[in-house]
Amino acid sequence: MIGGRRKAALAATVALLPGCAAVVPPTTTPAPTVEVARPAAPVALQPIRWTGRAIQGGLITGIAPAGTQTLALDGKLVPVASDGRFFIGFDRDAAPAATLVATAGDGRSTQVAFSVAPRAWDISRLPTLPKVPVPQPEFAARRPGELAQIVAARAMRTDAAGWAQAFHWPTTGRISTLFGSQRIYANGEAGSYHSGIDIARVTGTPVQAPADGVVILAAAAPFTLEGNLLMIDHGMGLNSAFLHLSRINVSVGDHVTQGQVVGFVGATGRATGPHLHWSLRWQGAKLDPLLAAGPMPGD
Structure with missing residues (x-):
């Protein structure tokens, strides 16, 4: 019988003989750890900055955040200048809420939810007075062509930048009718709101451009309602209209500067006396000039 020590020595000797492989117990090597790079979270757009009043007939200017590709007010696209500045307005009958959304090219967005303040309009109720119809048939024959000129003018886009200026009054004097005022006649029939x-002034009083702009309509002959009508584009979808002028001093395509005399007060068209009717529109929304130019000097 071979002793234990001899068996161990023999096994060691056999393991070292040529052609004999040593038996090595298997070992387990842990798998290398792989770090998976996670995509960085997208950087949110900066807030929209704005100043002005969210009120019926009011207007707001602001700056869209860097990276904005589209700006929209309740789905309506808002033009944005190269430096990010923009202009928006709220119609006389604007809804109580509105949302302005800025969206970047990669889908990131930021928004402002406006609570649009209501206005108490000057409503005159005349229950015993029937609404006076517009004279026919001359009006019916001429009006479609006049409206076509107004629509075409408002569709024009120019390089005007007056929208960014602080608006001035085109003339000063007694305000005879406020923006948004309305008459309700017999049987509850409503007239169009103002x-x-x-501004009541004598015929021949100079009318100045309230801000820089480009002339988009200068009536060659008095319109049935507006009389001698002048329209100036201030850019970004904002335009002024001046009605009942006795004379127009500029032509379509002219670039005008703030304070430049563009016409003279009159009583042409449907007017009961000499005055200047000044209206403002932004992309179809009717705005209150009083909120654009501030209190009438002297008031």
């Missing part, structure tokens, strides 16, 4: 502001 879309601008009336």
Whole structure:
């Protein structure tokens, strides 16, 4: 019988003989740890900065955040200048809420939810007075062509930048009719609300451009309602209209500067006396000139 020590020595000797492989117990090597890079969270757009009043007939200017590709007010696209500045307005009958959304090219967005303040309009109720119809048939024959000129003018886009200026009054004097005022006649029939502001002045009083702009309509002959009508584009979808002028001093395509005399007060068209009717529109929304130019000097 071979002793234990001899068996161990023999096994060691066999393991070292040529052609004999040593038996090595298997070992387990842990798998290397792989770090998975996680995508960085997208950087949110900065807030929209704005100043002005969210009120019926009011207007706001602001700056869209860097990276903004589209800006929209309740789905309506808002033009944005190269430096990010923009202009928006709220119609006389604007809803109580509105949302302005800025969206970047990669889908990131930021928004402002406006609570649009209501206005108490000057409503005159005349239950015993029937609404006076507009004279026919001359009006019916001429009006479609006049409206076509107004629509075409408002569709024009120019390089005007007056929208960014602080607006001045085109003339000063007694305000005879406020923006938004309306008459309710017999049987509850409502007249159209007043879309601008009336300033009572004598015929021949100079009318100045309230801000820089480009002339987009200068009536060659008095319109049935507006009389001698002048319209100036201030850029970004904002335009002024001046009604009942006795004379127009500029032509379509002219670039005008703030304070430049562009016409003279009159009583042409449907007017009961000499005055200037000044109205403002932004992309179809009717705005209150009083909120654009501030209190009438002297008031």
